[in-house]
Amino acid sequence: MVGYLVMVILVVVITMGVLSPMGKLFxxxxxxxxxxxxxxxxxxxxxxVVKSFNQEHNEEVRFDANSKELTDINIKIGYLFGxxxxxxxxxxxxxxxxxxxxxxxxxxxxPTMLGALTSFVNYLMQIMNAIVMAGFMxxxxxxxxxxxxxxxxxxxxxxxxxxxxxxAEEKLSGDVEFDHVSFxxxxxxxxxxxDVSFKVKQGEMIGLVGATGSGKSTLAQLIPRLYDPTDxxxxxxxxxLKKVNEKSLRKAVAFVQQKAILFSGKISDNLKQGKFDAxxxxxxxxxxxxxxxxxxxxxxxxxxxxxEERSANFSGGQKQRLSIARGVIGNxxxxxxxxxxxALDARSEKLVQEALEADLPDTTKFVIAEKISSVIKADRIFxxxxxxxxxxxxxxxxxxxxxxxxEIYETQKHRR
Ligand SMILES: Nc1ncnc2c1ncn2[C@@H]1O[C@H](COP(=O)(O)OP(=O)(O)OP(=O)(O)O)[C@@H](O)[C@H]1O
Ligand SMILES: [Mg+2]
Numbered sequence: 001m002v003g004y005l006v007m008v009i010l011v012v013v014i015t016m017g018v019l020s021p022m023g024k025l026f027x028x029x030x031x032x033x034x035x036x037x038x039x040x041x042x043x044x045x046x047x048x049v050v051k052s053f054n055q056e057h058n059e060e061v062r063f064d065a066n067s068k069e070l071t072d073i074n075i076k077i078g079y080l081f082g083x084x085x086x087x088x089x090x091x092x093x094x095x096x097x098x099x100x101x102x103x104x105x106x107x108x109x110x111p112t113m114l115g116a117l118t119s120f121v122n123y124l125m126q127i128m129n130a131i132v133m134a135g136f137m138x139x140x141x142x143x144x145x146x147x148x149x150x151x152x153x154x155x156x157x158x159x160x161x162x163x164x165x166x167x168a169e170e171k172l173s174g175d176v177e178f179d180h181v182s183f184x185x186x187x188x189x190x191x192x193x194x195d196v197s198f199k200v201k202q203g204e205m206i207g208l209v210g211a212t213g214s215g216k217s218t219l220a221q222l223i224p225r226l227y228d229p230t231d232x233x234x235x236x237x238x239x240x241l242k243k244v245n246e247k248s249l250r251k252a253v254a255f256v257q258q259k260a261i262l263f264s265g266k267i268s269d270n271l272k273q274g275k276f277d278a279x280x281x282x283x284x285x286x287x288x289x290x291x292x293x294x295x296x297x298x299x300x301x302x303x304x305x306x307x308e309e310r311s312a313n314f315s316g317g318q319k320q321r322l323s324i325a326r327g328v329i330g331n332x333x334x335x336x337x338x339x340x341x342x343a344l345d346a347r348s349e350k351l352v353q354e355a356l357e358a359d360l361p362d363t364t365k366f367v368i369a370e371k372i373s374s375v376i377k378a379d380r381i382f383x384x385x386x387x388x389x390x391x392x393x394x395x396x397x398x399x400x401x402x403x404x405x406x407e408i409y410e411t412q413k414h415r416r
């Protein structure tokens with residue numbers, strides 16, 4: 001009886017003592033595994049950057065350091081398991097040994113004790129097995145609990161932006177209004193947009209210029225409601241975006257992002273992302289506007305041409321043209337081109353703009369550009385500085401009235 005009690009207490013104490021460091025080790029192990037996987041992914045994706053900056057060795061060292069840490073933790077976990085298993089067994093066997101010694105003394109005087117001893121050891125073995133198993137279970141549980149915590153973390157992450165499921169679908173016009181809009185990225189105190197207000201009428205072309213980091217892309221992202229403003233109201237088609245139907249908004253606003261991202265598949269698959277039921281005439285029309293038809297139609301399989309992973313088989317300018325085509329194909333009420341013609345030669349850029357002007361006269365266009373020449377013909381140009389909209393007007397007006405605009409313009413004039 002004493003042996004049995006001692007055994008139970010020992011197993012429980014050891015398990016308790018080991019459980020929390022074990023949990024910590026497993027947590028660390030999972031984190032490191034994440035980190036190592038990420039590193040491998042980044043290096044494979046950026047393999048050209050790594051090569052061209054001669055970073056193979058450094059990256060290898062970084063990866064090795066991580067792998068070593070991962071290995072060390074794995075070994076530690078292995079050690080723990082390696083010690084625990086024999087320890088549990090030892091305790092069990094010791095308990096049996098102790099009980100035999102105690103009882104065996106009496107066997108000589110009372111041989112009937114032999115039967116009692118045999119069944120006692122038998123029961124003890126069974127109980128011991130159960131307790132050792134319980135010890136192991138709790139170790140596996142430690143691992144399970146750690147994993148569950150991480151799964152819960154992901155599952156519990158609430159999207160901070162939800163659309164009103166009851167809002168009716170409708171066609172939104174191209175009128176866009178910002179009413180005292182301020183914005184800071186989630187988890188960041190710094191205000192990237194500060195009290196921005198403007199009204200844009202359907203069909204207007206708005207140029208958006210300003211130094212890098214002044215908040216142009218951020219402003220653009222609020223129009224398709226990729227983020228909600230921290231303060232103020234954004235309206236498209238005179239509707240507060242917080243109350244608008246998601247489908248209606250996606251149909252109304254096409255956002256051609258600064259970094260052209262295409263998906264592997266076919267050219268037509270990518271264009272259909274802009275209009276799911278697009279037929280070949282739609283595709284040709286959109287590609288014509290974006291000056292993409294000229295190179296697409298050189299392929300034998302034309303619109304069925306394969307887009308490789310990370311669109312590696314297209315040049316920067318071709319990618320931009322394809323993403324413009326994807327933007328215009330749905331005939332949106334609002335089209336945002338975020339630096340979308342930067343990789344195009346001056347002639348193609350001009351042709352794209354003329355086509356947009358001619359074919360999408362009712363579409364409101366926001367053209368974000370580094371070069372003033374890209375927006376010089378806009379109905380109005382907005383000048384951004386440090387998150388503030390500091391001036392708006394036509395090119396002529398701004399040259400006359402805005403020192404910031406004049407300075408950007410002057411520095412670029414000499415480059416041409
Ligand atoms: N996802 C993000 N999280 C936190 N801060 C961000 C994020 N994206 C941009 N910022 C910050 O917001 C500010 C404005 O960035 P934004 O991309 O809007 O500038 P931009 O005017 O478009 O610049 P560029 O001409 O270089 O494209 C910058 O200071 C930038 O560091
Ligand atoms: Mg930008």
